[in-house]
Amino acid sequence: MAKITLGGTPVETIGNLPEVGSQAPDFTLTASDLSIQKLSDFKGHKVVLNIFPSVDTGTCATSVRSFNKEAAEMKNTKVLCISRDLPFAQARFCGAEGLDNVVMLSDFKTGQFGKDYGLEFATGPFEGLDSRCVVVLDENGVVKYTEQVQEVADEPNYKASLEALLNE
Structure with a gap:
């Protein structure tokens, strides 16, 4: 289990992220249009999983904007922004922000x-x-980088994650 902080207060997750070099677990999630999407739907593409608590918080919104701008411009790359938010809130946010380079x-x-990814707050x-x-993830769903x-409240290391894409 990961030991992290929320506003400086220690909190834990239920487990640990998948190991670099391992096959990422497939998943079934709901898209903004209420369709079902699986990781296997993105096979053949490099994939960035940008995961966060809620798009209605400042840091989470910034990460979506940043990945929309940076990683989405990379060839053969899909950026999947994942949270427990309702699909309606996710669609509203992207519509209001004019973001169309992330899923x-x-x-x-x-x-x-x-x-399954060991990242739920416990x-x-x-x-x-x-x-x-x-x-x-690489084109075959193999984990190349985790953070x-x-x-x-801190933003992820965009540079390190984008370098992992470039090193493919």
Whole structure:
């Protein structure tokens, strides 16, 4: 289990992110249009999983904007922004921001994604939500980079995650 902080207060996740070099677990999530999306739908593309508690918080919104601008411009790359937010909130945010280079996916139905990836908060006021993480996958779904952000209010290391894409 990862030990991180939320506003300086220690909290924990239920497990640890998948190991670099391992096959990423497939998932079933809900897209903004209420369709079902699986990781296997993106096979053949490099994938950035930008995972966060809620798009309605400043840092989470900034990460979506930043990945929309940076990684989405990279060839053969899909950026999947994943949270427990309802698909309606995700669609509203992207529409208001004019963001169309990321795929918003919701873990609201079962929370199974957060469990399978070991990143669901186990303690603290965000218990049950997905913690802030980045997971980078190659075209075959192999994990190339992971980051569990140590302080939930901090942004992920965009540079390191983008370099992992370039090193493919």
